Amino acid sequence: MEDIIFEKGEKITTIALNRPDALNSLDGKMVEELSAAMEDIEKDDEMRVAIITGKGRAFSAGADLKGGFPLGDPKVMGMKFVEISKPVIAAINGLALGGGLELAMACDIMIASEDAELGLVEVNIGILPAAGGTQRLPRIIGKHKAKELLFLGDRISAKEAKDMGLVNKVVPADRLMDEAKDMAKRIAEKAPLAVKEIKSVVNKGMEMNLDEGIECELEGAMRLMGTEDFMEGIKAFSEKRKPVFKGR
Structure with a gap:
C-alpha cells in the first residue's frame, strides 16, 4: 500500500491517508487501498477498533478531481466500504472537505483537532455531495441545519461542528491521536x-x-x-x- 499507512497494534488498527502533498484527496487508488484495509480489519479477529486519520495538514480535502475519483464505483457510494462491523473512529486533523467529510461521517465516532475545518463544499462547483453527504449529514444534525450547510457550501470550525453535534470531541491538535487511541483502547476492552x-x-x-x-x-x-x-x-x-x- 502506497497511499495509506496501515498499522496494526494490540486490538487497534490505525490507517493514515498518505497523500499529504495533495491534501490526502481521494482518488481511485486510495479508495482501493482503503477498501482493502477495511476488509482486512473485518476479517482479523484480533482487531477490534479502527482509526482513520490523515498525514500532513489535512484529514482529506475531498475527491481528487484531477486524479479521477471513482464516483460511480459501488464501493464509493455512501463510503460503504467503511461500514464494517467493528467501530471506526475518524481522527480529523486539519481539512475535512467534500468527500473527506463524507468519509469521516461514515465512521462511528468523529474526533477533531481544534484547527480542523469541515464542510460539504460541492455546491460551489455545481454538484452535490455524492458519497453519502446529503443522506448522512441530516441524519446526524437534522435536516434543516444540514440543508443550510449543503446550500451554502461553507466551511465550519471544529467548535461549530461540535456545537451542532457533527463531531463527538474537539481536542488540541497535538492531542488528537492520543485521544483517538485512548477511546479506541477503551472500546477494545469491552465485549x-x-x-x-x-x-x-x-x-x-x-x-x-x-x-x-x-x-x-x-x-x-x-x-x-x-x-x-x-x-x-x-x-x-x-x-x-x-x-x-x-x-x-
Whole structure:
C-alpha cells in the first residue's frame, strides 16, 4: 500500500491517508487501498477498533478531481466500504472537505483537532455531495441545519461542528491521536460481540420505526445472551473482578 499507512497494534488498527502533498484527496487508488484495509480489519479477529486519520495538514480535502475519483464505483457510494462491523473512529486533523467529510461521517465516532475545518463544499462547483453527504449529514444534525450547510457550501470550525453535534470531541491538535487511541483502547476492552451488536442495532434502527427498532434491539440482546462473553461478564460482576472477553 502506497497511499495509506496501515498499522496494526494490540486490538487497534490505525490507517493514515498518505497523500499529504495533495491534501490526502481521494482518488481511485486510495479508495482501493482503503477498501482493502477495511476488509482486512473485518476479517482479523484480533482487531477490534479502527482509526482513520490523515498525514500532513489535512484529514482529506475531498475527491481528487484531477486524479479521477471513482464516483460511480459501488464501493464509493455512501463510503460503504467503511461500514464494517467493528467501530471506526475518524481522527480529523486539519481539512475535512467534500468527500473527506463524507468519509469521516461514515465512521462511528468523529474526533477533531481544534484547527480542523469541515464542510460539504460541492455546491460551489455545481454538484452535490455524492458519497453519502446529503443522506448522512441530516441524519446526524437534522435536516434543516444540514440543508443550510449543503446550500451554502461553507466551511465550519471544529467548535461549530461540535456545537451542532457533527463531531463527538474537539481536542488540541497535538492531542488528537492520543485521544483517538485512548477511546479506541477503551472500546477494545469491552465485549467485542456486544460492541458489534450495538453498532448493528443502532444502524439498522435508524431506518426503522420505533417498534421495529425495539424488536431489532431485543433480537440482538437474545443473540448475546447465548455467548461466552455474556457469561463471563456476569461471572466477573459477581466475583468483583474485571471481565476477560474473548469474542465468543
